[in-house]
Amino acid sequence: MKGNVSEYKGVWTLGEQRGKEISSVSYELLAWGRGLADKLKTELSSILLGHKISEENIQNLIQHGADKVYVVDHPLLEHFTPDGYGKVLKKLIEEYKPSIMIASATTIGRTVMPVLAAMIETGLTADCTGLDIEEKTGLLLQTRPAIGGNVMATIKTPDHRPQMATVRPKSKRPLQADASRKGEVIRKSYPEDIYNSKVRFIKFVKDETAEAPIQEAEVVVAGGKGLKDGKNFDILYEIATLLGGAVGASRQAVDMGWIPYSHQVGLSGKTVSPRLYIAMGISGAVQHLAGMSSAETIVAVNSDPDANIFKVSDFGIVGDLFDIAPILVKRLREIKNQRK
């Protein structure tokens, strides 16, 4: 909405539930939001939509940094719908007028936020990896990669409110939960037509091979052409399991049919920012780098000393991955057993 920007105050984050649990991206958003709210000396609130929302989930948001939690609980909100969730969020924004509203760049965030931004006619920046407050103006500075990380752009929304952004998962670590934190819970309800959606949920089918979405994994162990065969992904799964991570892949590996598309990292796949990215037998085409160069630490194993991947790595082993990987599995298992 264009208008009197000074009426809009406070920072809001969209809480996300998967099934009955709060997903960790909600806490990452609160860590971003806490920093922004403290700079602006304003309140941080989280929004939670769903059905039979537990008190524990609400308190978890408070313990991770929220001063207030707005809760809208209704059977029609049990499953995400773009228009149903969009209309509820619009109502909340019109009543409480937040200055900043952020959501995680998940399939929910990246669907409902553009719908909501269109409903209230404000600006929205996608998949930010950095958020800050401009000192002079107090405006939200939204920094994001584009063209596969080729270019970084900082964007702001001067005259419209709220200033909206989606934020890349894993771009910030959640704050430690503080059980002594107290917050206010505001429960709202609306006429049923606000909850109604034209989209009807039928069912959710869990992908048994996808333990965790690769975008949200702390560790990603990825394989490429150098794996030579789909069954060789098994050893990457072993490493990933030992490190508590997920398995990714280059486009070549996906195109060969070795692993489903949901594992593809890169310009035409997923973008990941894990704490640790291990590239096994991946040469490092720029299109692949586009999807993982924002990882905190990058490790590469490749037999070609001139492989591009080594240029963006923090640690590299020039060698045969079929020698390295089994030893790594053995040693990680030993370390794990020692610590038990």
Added chain:
Amino acid sequence: MKIAVLVKQVPATEKVKMDEKTGTMIRSGTEAEANPLDMYAVEESVRIKERLQEDTEITVISMGPPMAIDAIKDALSMGCDKGYLVSDRALAGADTLATAYTLSKTIEKLGGFDLIFTGERATDGETGQVGPSIGAQLDIPVLTYVSKIEELNSNLIRVRRAIEGGYEVVEAPLPSLVSVVKEINEPRIPNLRGKIKAKNAEVPILTAKDLQLDTTKIGLKGSPTRVVKIFYPKLSRESKIVSGKDPELAVEELLKFLEEKELI
């Protein structure tokens, strides 16, 4: 059935290389291509046309500079029936809200579509926001991350949405906006007949005036967001490379490195 499919022209991604000295990515030349992720939307609409017995017409719509006509021709060569290019200097600098406004007005003006297809996102801006925003501005159902169409008839569409940890099945009445992900199909290579048809096709250009757009809602002026800074990140890192070592020793060095970083 009337289908609209939206395509965007983007800088050709295969041309991107890393600058050896600065460690940033460089794009050589000004070559452009149709957004690769939009081709899945084009393919899906052509498959629907092939599958349905009744008459189906596919209209390709793109917004961009005059050269974006090439992206429309690519879609036509794959089997789409006709194309329109929305092109006007007044539209330059549009952000996702202003772009979605312009395209939703175009869709309204051309009229009568049952389905509107888009790709998941464009490989240049990578926002994925224009599709859902168009759906909201047209007030029709928005189905994002669609990996399979399970059922389609004249009243409704039932799809799989690829989401975190699996997929969900949802259905919506027509008209709906559907954005598809890569796993939905394998786009065809156009045959010679398709290419010739596309080459000869007339693609009308629509301007802001043709579409009777509200000039306060288009281009840079109609965009709530402003780019304040652009910079080129350095991708290359200080690397420790272990080469020519016994694999056992190389792994020990790696484990030591990971321990120092508190990653294991």
